[in-house]
Amino acid sequence: MANIELTQLKGIGPSIVEKLNLIGIFNLRDLCFHLPFGYQDRTKITQIVNLQPGDEKLIKVKILSAQSLYRPRKMMVLKSTDESSTINVRFFYFHPAQTRQLKAGTELLCYGKVSLSRYGLEMIHPEYEVISSDHALKDKKLTPVYRVPKGIGQKKIRGFIHAAISKLDFAEDFLDVEKYDSSLNMKIIDALATIHNPDAGINIEEMLPGGSHPARVRLLKEEMIAFQAGMAFLKRKQKRHQAFPLFKENEWTAEVQSNFPFELTSAQARVVSEIKEDLSQAVPMMRLVQGDVGSGKTVVGALAAALALDSSLQVAFMAPTTLLAEQHFLSLKLFFNKQAGKVALLTGSTSSSQRKKILQDLKENKIKLIVGTHALFQKSVEFSNLALIIIDEQHRFGVNQRLALRKKNDSETLAPHQLTLTATPIPRTLSMSVYANMDVSIIDELPPGRKPIQTSCLPLSGKDKLIERMLAATKQGSKVYWICPLIEESENLDLNAVMETYEDLSEHFSQEKVGCLHGKLSANKKQEQIQAFKDSKTSILVSTTVVEVGVDIPDADIMVIENAERFGLAQLHQLRGRIGRGTKESFCILLHKDKIQDVSSQRLQVLVDSQDGFKIAEEDLVIRGPGEIMGAQQTGIVPMKYTNLVRDSQYLMETKKVAELICNEEPELANQLIERWISGSIAFADA
Template sequence: MTELSQVSVTALKGVGEAMAEKLAKVGLENLQDVLFHLPLRYQDRTRVVPIGHLRPGQDAVIEGTVSCADVVMGRRRSLVVRIQDGTGGLSLRFYHFSNAQKEGLKRGTRIRCYGEARPGASGLEIYHPEYRAITGDEPPPVDETLTPVYPLTEGLTQQRLRQLCMQTLTLLGPSSLPDWLPTELARDYQLAPLADAIRYLHHPPADADVDELALGHHWAQHRLAFEELLTHQLSQQRLRESMRSLRAPAMPKATKLPAKYLANLGFTPTGAQQRVGNEIAYDLSQHEPMLRLIQGDVGAGKTVVAALAALQALEAGYQVALMAPTEILAEQHFITFKRWLEPLGIEVAWLAGKLKGKNRAAALEQIANGAPMVVGTHALFQEEVQFKNLALAIIDEQHRFGVQQRLALRQKGVGGRMCPHQLIMTATPIPRTLAMSAYADLDTSILDELPPGRTPVNTVLVTDTRRVEVIERVRGACAEGRQAYWVCTLIEESEELTCQAAETTYEDLTAALGELKVGLIHGRMKPVEKAAVMAEFKAGNLQLLVATTVIEVGVDVPNASLMIIENPERLGLAQLHQLRGRVGRGSAASHCVLLYHPPLSQIGRQRLGIMRETNDGFVIAEKDLELRGPGEMLGTRQTGLLQFKVADLMRDADLLPAVRDAAQALLERWPDHVSPLLDRWLRHGQQYGQV
């Protein structure tokens, strides 16, 4: 029998070219796709529920006799049909109806209908139910299995999709849908046969546990989620292998430059910085490309570790590129690295998207001629940027860059043949469950120690009705010689309105705090203007800085010890934690005021409560994942995380350790099963493994 993955959907009865196009929109091109297009939920049409037992919000099949049918003139004209079954009564309401329909629902007609019972003016009502008249003494049989509800696209009905799935299920057999999980593996992890799981999920029996299915905890879902997560893991392993199979420049551990750098630094690196620094130094001395992720909480000193890595490559005579996702952060890195490296006689070049004309041409020439240290935005990925001998790429805030961009770096290596080592930094701690799945192609190092002298930030929640008190608090802090931030957050996702709000806030605060020097920084300003304001604030010439969330990452002013965040309920936890990390960078006690607008939603209350309770970025990341889900945290587009058909990273987190082991076993013992699995699950997703 032919494998279903090789049979086009046009082989099904009633599927011509037009229908095939519609099916392709939901990723259904062959019969295997149809079987893996699983229901979103189920309707229980396997029993008739007495009207008296119905609960509001319940979908149910009911039977009854029509007692009256009237056209009612309300805000919209509707046909209201009253039915009774001896246990109670219920109204059926139709907004779209014909005279023939009204005639067919005369008093005394027995009908069976299906729909959702909702509270109405006269007890429970069902809007636009599916219904049919019952003729004769014998009522029609009820369904024997739960009714699946599938994801649809325009021009596809549930009925049509159910018929196509029914047709395809009749062709399901061991040779038409091979189970690529070896029997031994399935037994070890107590996984049911694939065909049994697929059959069950398309047509659960009448006694199936609907709640268990709704929660995704059923054995059949568990079987498919395991296979899907396993495939995702294999694709990442394959990506890792393809990167590891390349050659990278092996660079001996540096001695001269790091010693000079540390002598100028003015403090000794923490134990964690030294440990991670040694891990990186070892990786850089190997011939295979380093792929290492450094996770460190806000202020853990990732940049110092990155600088030590850069010096190893620079001492060996190679180029280093450092990339950041925003101009403000890239500029900050540029200033920092100039300050650190120029005293060592190392030239630092700069490239950003906004650099135009002669300046851009000069920067491109400088890089092509071998400027040792290059700092910029993702403009460094562009094709026209040619490096002379790039050996190390440092990427800041990895979750803003996609897997594909990481791969694009390979072409930038020495002579286009050698692959640069990659060091990826993030100040957004990634929960272990996500790191195991989203970053399975990377080695991870954690900076779990804050530099000495850092003080935990005290966080308070204040309602915006006490705004005047908060302004006085700013006045008091600045009078003591401290500096403060006032952050305006996004208004309905509009950058323009947020910038306007920041300008208004700036004017209000300048008027209220006449004796203070107030600065303003937002996303619509030119990079030069932003840099100038930041420099003034850093130098202490401005006491208060009104800003949008452009200051979220990397801005370092140790004298700033107070931060006000307006409307913090609009932001995710990770972003709030990043913003709060701009204070507490010196030795003075620091405070963060979350100035919220009541009433808060339940999630809003939870989020802000967590911010008040903990300064630990990893705890915050776990909570953020629970409240928001993985796609939002990592940037859905880049990671493809929400393209899971069955699996859910939060719900199935407990499967990940077993999935990793199973992936390893499959690669070692059954390598020929890997490609068919990738083809089955990832053909429409991101092509992680095919690089």
């Protein structure tokens, strides 16, 4: 019943179905559970005289004059009034029928955001309707606002959702979750009716994400139970797979131990023994290793790889960027010096002749350890006996990609072990849910001798003085990373920023002293720039965020990050982790605009006050939500419709218990809940 086709609703044809599919709506039930992220109050009219810039309000106006302009750009401006004052209503996109309709004397209801221009108050592109002078407001309810795909407006999606709720028989779709949790004392149909169509008297804050309205809590708790039941089932399913038990320690293990120049810290040793225990079992390991920047995750990965390699099996080591894959490749070749011929690198920039040879050697088991980027997912990549996959920063990969790699083992019955490394720390309560299908290890100490990095903020007006200080420092042997501002999602613009900064700094320092690193350089050129910096041929490396992970220059001791307010906290922490890797005192300078908002200032202060990745991640999660951490943005479907695992974390433990109870006592109910709430998107966690 619940899986009724979308096309059963009036107005939904194949192209609308395609658009709805993009946001995870595949049937009528999905429409009912597509919940609003905000509300508009269109139940009362506000007079123009009472409007403030930034308000989103409903106004009733009469058009005084209508003008279509074509310079400096095409626009239609309606000078409009109510008894209290005047406002301009402006449209940049309009068609001839609108110019005929919107003439002087016409009365309108407009709902939109108020802004202030040099001509006074205005509304740009409000939703509007033409009315008669004695029009009475019909709206007695708040108007919900939904996430919509391109090509489907708010009005349309509201209509579809309303029709879906009336068409679905919730008596038949009734799932008795209430008997497992007495706090769920509102029927699901009543909760949906309230959320999609709330009365005007309801406090909007209580209905919005983070609010405590009973309808909201009823829905988010059920979604959390469904999500946690899905994770519990996933963990059971993984236990049913078989894997190669790996426990031999021969020449590969001896190689790492002899080529690693330090003693393992006690935290590293503890994590390695947890991994060894997992790998010795005949069920696939699913372990996540969290360790702050510079805590030594690569050597832990190398020791895990050695156990598979000592059993003559293969290992895939996957990194999200070419630069990081190249750095891992160099580190692993040093760890496995005598076996370096059996270690290969495969990225998008591998030449076709090299690629052909690597693919052949991989298939014939001549290559034992392959390091690579997304290139490892391609169909042409075949393994002889893949026993272990190591993934660095898994949240940067989409689910389908990770699943594709898991299926590359040529054995039908054996699944590879999986080890995930991350420097993106996740608060414990959150990781218990997001990674409930994984065992989590934490490397919670840095190698001995590391000193805390001194971090400070500096407005851009102090940049010239800072350059003078850098000049003095490089004469004393300092090495400086100068990270260029993040412009936007355009490599070309970021490239311009790098080249400008490079030329600017080259004027202050002699040209040979300044290196330049960015994503458009070939792999060889990148390596040349890093090597020159390492060998002190250059003392300043101007770079985009490509250095964020993986570039390891132990004596680099200064980092300048321009326009630091544009970066996420976790990314700033990652960048800062490129310095402070030796025994020298290190300094990180966060250059920011002279005037920044309080929120930006607070965020940067978190970094100044703390070196603790977990604390920084918690602050970052509160600001940005968990989507990026979980990799949801790469699946195309946000796995949680209504819940924000950080904001709503107070319900995590109780819903986890309820989910486990339902899974044990009534697995069919658990399956129905999973299907209702997370249907296809649970697969995202199975990778």
